[in-house]
Amino acid sequence: MKNYDSEKHVKGESQFVDDLLTPAGLLHIIVFASTVAHAKILKIDYSEALNSIGVAGIITSKDIPGENQIGGIIQDEPLLAEEYVHFIGQPIALVVADTILHAKDASVKIKIEFEKLHVITDPREAFQKGELIMSPRIFASGDVDSTWLKCDYVIEGTAESGGQEHLYLETQGAFAYPLETGGIRIISSTQGPTQVQRASAKVLGLPMNKVEVDVTRIGGGFGGKEDQASTWGCIAALAAWKLNKPVKIILSRQDDMRMTGKRHPYSSDFKIGLSSAGKVLAYEVTFYQNAGASADLSPAVLDRTLFHAVNSYYVPNVKATAISCRTNLPPNTAFRGFGGPQGMFVMEAALYKASEVMGIEYRKLQELNLITEGDTFYYGQTIENSTIQRCWQETNTKYDVDSIQERIEDFNRNNKLFKKGFSLMPVCFGISFTNTFMNQASALVHVYSDGSISVSTGAIEMGQGVNMKIRQTVASVFSVDIELVKIESTNTTRAANTSPTAASAGADMNGKAAEIASNIILEKLLNVAAQKLNVKNNSSITLKDGYVYLNSTPELSWFQLVQAAFQSRTNLSSQAQYAVPGIYFDRTINKGKPFAYYAIGTAIIEVTLDCLRGIYEFDSVKVVHDYGKSFSFVVDRGQTEGAIIQGLGWMTIEEIIYNKDGKLITDALSTYKVPDIHFTPKEIEIEFLENVKNDAGIKGSKAIGEPPLMYGIGAFFAILNAMKAFNPDKEYKLSAPITPEKVLCELYPENVNSLV
């Protein structure tokens, strides 16, 4: 099965927010935003802007009828700045006009005076000054302090990982219009329609039932539209409400890049203790998370960093401390992996460093410490049905890692200015929102009298194929042709109180809800069939390929069955909720079983480094991944490839640079570079682990959205290995992304100093 939307996509017929036909009188918004990262607003003069051509109104925090507050986890984020501004790009006012150009012209006529305050961009500085989003969180088990003495090796170090711009191709946007019922309808590009609804209702001072949010699809999200789409939904809603007109906001790429948050940069200190045989006995890590100016999803991201602090390994004594630091940058937010990659990177960095010190190969240390079936992670969850060892072993044998190593060593002996490196990367990623209550979804299924089926859930289609998976699930419950099943837009009037489509769990949860709702209708249909065929109970009746079978004889068509049900006044609609069973987490002791299951696999990444120029090319990425019982080869492979390359980008060329004034330097696609078609590894090979299933996932499958991104971490260590081949004595910094600039300056440090 292919992506549900793909035929429309290739014809250019798929509609995104900015493609919708809009009513006459539509107004457009330019956001007037702060140009300084931290300041008190002394004076704003809108008079000239208000008289500018085409301006319908300028909206400030004073115009907000409800609460000026959109913070999700912590109520610390105003929609529009009041007295103070806390980051460059923070919205202050909305300039609403008949055209975008008129709104822009007017916005430059606003006069503002600031009293500048101290700007913090570094999380460690924020920590020292007590600028914390919340108190530090610690996950621990065993006793690291008493273990250090028992270790043959204790190694300490610092690792840095950078931010990452989502760069969804469709920028943030929303279109809102007032309804005659005294409410408002918002068409939003969001992963979380309920979040947009809740925030807008609060800002407008309306009950949630007066705010309807509708999403057909979004042009990429990657976490960037999980919480941060709410700002733009609220802004469109506020302007529409205030001016009683249809209003649209579509961020320009530059506004999107400078106003919205990104993946959290982390600066981390680690201490790792090992036996001389290479077993990790203790691991202590402190994560300084750069949260930006307000909480956003930072506390939840921090949680996941703590859950994935040791990646796929077993460590008996762990102390992981995570500190969310408030800085004067746009609030950082969810990004595919959600803090997991940041946690895993530090663990891999610690193992890599240990391997250098101990003279044991990095991959041997990785292998020695892989967690095994029945082991318990430091937060209390025991690993069951683990395929960690299997994926690692199959990767080693299928791709013959020893011969890869030989080939690379041979290449390196014979080449002076080009060096190759490779690295393995195991991934074990927990599936479920770590905030247990969010693990619920709902679905509404209608079977129409002509036999066609309509399905609404809380899932958002963003290219990950969730609609295809749900469609296939429903079609298989009724055993009808998939063409009969239509997935509706995601709408808060049909699916209420939804969790955002995130945490890789969208298909699992919404698919299960749709399955339950369909089964309720199925049960009724079977009863109708039993009655019609004069059998006592429905156990001898089955639906297969569009026909009703009594024992093995086809008796009725699907259409005849639905007609009969309709004629007999059977309810052909059903709503159902699914709550992921068996998960819990006690935050007072930080122990529990937070995940329904783990997504697992191993990758090998191979790179060629041009040591003259400091640039690199990826030769191959080879993977063995446990997909459970995969729904669709094309969809699952696509998610894997896409995530891997996003992970490679994060580790290598994607570099977010803010200057010390908090100004984003890489604020356009000309300066922020994501992988292009040439950057893609020459070879990507993906092996689906065989004979696996997963009862906790939809139809035996496993979640796939985020986990493969973390394979990209291997790219960093592959490059380090190539650098080591060029200069074996040098100790390299553990600082990602490892840009061509960092590579060159690290390869030639002595010479570089003499150049300046």
Place this chain on the structure above:
Amino acid sequence: MLKTISFICNDKEINTDIHPATTVLDFLRKTLFLTGTKEGCREGDCGACTVIVGELSGNELKYKTVNSCLLPIGSVNGKHVVSIEGLNVKGLSPVQLAMVEEGGTQCGFCTPGFIISLSAYFLNNKKYNADEAIESLDGNICRCTGHTAIKRAAVRSVEYFNSQKGKTLVSAGLLPSFFSDIPERLKTLITKIHTNGDGEIINKYQIGGGTDLFVQKWEDIYKSDVNFINSNELDEKIKISGNECMINASATVTDIMNSEIMNIHFPDIKKYFSLFGSLPIRNRATLGGNIVNASPIADMTNFFLALNSKLYIIDGNSMLSMKKSPSAREVLLKDFYLGYKTLDKKPEEIISQLSFRIPSANSYFSFEKVSRRTYLDIASVNSSMSIETENDIITDIHVSAGGVAPIPLYLSKTGNFLLNKNIENKIISEAVRIALSEISPITDARGSVLYKKTLLRQLIFAHFLKLFPLIVKYEELV
């Protein structure tokens, strides 16, 4: 300024009096409501807005991909614009089918741009191969798939069309049938445009390709009167005159890299120039634009600086009033840049041509560019070197460096030092020291001062290592 603009969009003739600096992207989306063409970045860096533009060259209709976000509608007067809607046939075209089957589309936002670029590859080429088809997608960014599935779709499409030899693209299912009539329709349209005529005066903006102008100054252009520097497709843009090669300022990067003359004298030119922008940018960006834009990291300027090229500058007003070529003033390219974005050029002056001496048999050329991402990126540092030797003695040399000064830099001291020297490792090391004393890089998004200095050193080493592998030894350089 153009009053009426007439062109064919897909199968429909469009006549409009909209401002000629309106981008084709906005016109398609907001006036024609053809929303399959997407806006992703508005600076030619993502390709979501790619369209195909067809232009008559004599009797032949030539198609190119272009970023519609940087394409003023005035530039498509008399041309054929094809958006994704114009490629839709009944069912799916082979390219669309390959993208669906291989999973080349996920969220779908970038997809129309990829379909356009890949379809244009088959439209523009007679022979197809997978590598070239993939390269034709160098201006399109997909954030979902990581491009792997798209590469598979490109390979599959190539296989398909290679199996359809002898068929037209209409009968092979790539194009709707209306494409067959376009050449005749364009001829009629162009006749109509010529009889209308347009009053031309020198306005504030002279637009050639506009690939940087429309990134930086679109809104200002939109509020101003504009001229389009049109080149006639029939003109010979690159020619030999005596021992000089003459290139029209209106020649695009694509024109230059595909020129037979240039390929004879610079066998690696395709490799070098493929590092400049992306295919849709190269199809629009002109030599003259690259030079007057005066960006310190301009790639083409860097290339021609090392050929010690000469510029021919004419008075634009007199050109228009006399309707013929006025006499030109000559300036060496290395003397053209007076300071950051300051040129030896009056506002009414226009660069008409560039010339350089044809390299002799014992001369060598090297171009080097390093950027964060190898393709479709702005150089951190670029450098070119042309060198002529006799018995390992340097008899002529010109070196340029971009990204290390406020202007595209000609390294005159470095060249002077190397002239008449023997090619030796220690001479090269000394030349690097001199080069580093000539530059004044700043720290910006493309790297720190330290990095740019190190990089220039490495690139100068790279020139010599590549050209004189038997003499130059890396270990002796550092």
